[in-house]
Amino acid sequence: MTRRPFLPFLVLLLGALYCLTPVAWVVIAATKAPRELFTTFSFAPGSGLLDNLTNLTTHGDGVFWRWVLNSLLYAGVGGIVSTLVSAMAGYALAKFSFRGREILFSVILAGVLVPAVVLAVPQYLLLAKVGLAGTYWSVLLPVIINPFGIFLCRVFAAAAVPQSTLEAARLDGAGQLRIFGFIAVPLMTHGLVTVFLLTFVGIWNNFLLPFIMLSDQSKYPITLGLYTFLAQGAGDSNLYPLVITGSAVSVIPLIVLFLALQRLWRADLLAGALTG
Template structure:
């Protein structure tokens, strides 16, 4: 009886020791994960500060008068923001807002057409089997690696031969084909559009165009929002292509218009606050677009979490 009691006590002590060891190991793993998480959060925070500081400086500098811009502390706000906006709006007959409308036209229509073309091309590469498909996709991937500056001059020569250089089409046509957008659309189509759904639609008598528009495109919408946003931002910030293609200031986008302001400002320091004010205003549409479209990403993430 005593031996059985001792055995039970030793077993209980052993189980207790193993439980303590397991608890210590879990605690150590938790501390290690917490340390890695803290390091990652610190790195992300530093990256966010690094990206935000220039934007904050531009906004603060846009609130200063020409005298304050060069004599006060860089991050000390001024009181001339509204005055600078009014001066910018009236300068040269309000041409700044014309440039803003041109940028909205180029970026909005260009991103919309590019997203549609990317969706069709990506869907075709993902859901159709044909000879040379992989070769074609490899060419698309190679196009992702080609810098825009390499093809800008050939594009100008081609459009000049077609009589389109200097027109709105000279800025729109080159941005419609986006290799990176096609690559993303192919990934989205392969992941979001089930083959069984497409086969069921075909058995019901739906043609390929109707299947794409009515079934595939709605399933790809959340992913195509990313393609649209990336292309919109890329076109909005594009400088090289309009610089090569356009000579009429009435057709300038905002980037090229601000550059022309900067060239004039080299001999007139009073234009510097206007340039900074225009730069600050040019960021607002991008921020508004991101805030408006983020709900699609949130929905996509929640859908992915529910599926998991």
């Protein structure tokens, strides 16, 4: 009997090591000087962290930090707007009965199954027709509609927003927009935090869409910017430490976001476990 809990613990521990070991290596490699990076392979910290950060900051007149700001713009604004749209759509699908609701929801579920690579080129052609290709809008607009986020918000709305509360608000004379903003959204807050985190991380790590849409390096997100460093590194090995250091720095905003919102996020996971 005492051996049973050990096996799941061991599996989870191995999974955690599998996921975290590459991250640990990137963080440690960011501390290594070029000679240490290319001559030895070890998990011992190096002596070049400050030089790597300085070179990362000064290279290309600080273009790396411009890429960081672009990623914050794409992921922050895109995540907030996408979460709001998902919340409204999910709430409507969960709490209103209208003709074609199930068909519409089935279409949205089908959108979850469509790979992003299939949609990227048609999206580029559509945005090029209206003159938005190559602009910030070309990265922001495609991420606003998130089928998976709409699906989650419908589940959250159905579970967290009692129909009796909505009926009581309507009897008190509250309009639909007021009910959604002051009743539904607060009740769905924990779930919306989860949707926002998933959307933010997805946009932050997105590479294909900016790669197709953008040609101006000043508009690149951090993923595409680091890719240009890596491509240039074929002719200049000194850029490899910049790629590794930039990759380590790019993880920091995600860690800060998860730590800042972990109370709400963990509460949503606990609520899901209790209701399940």
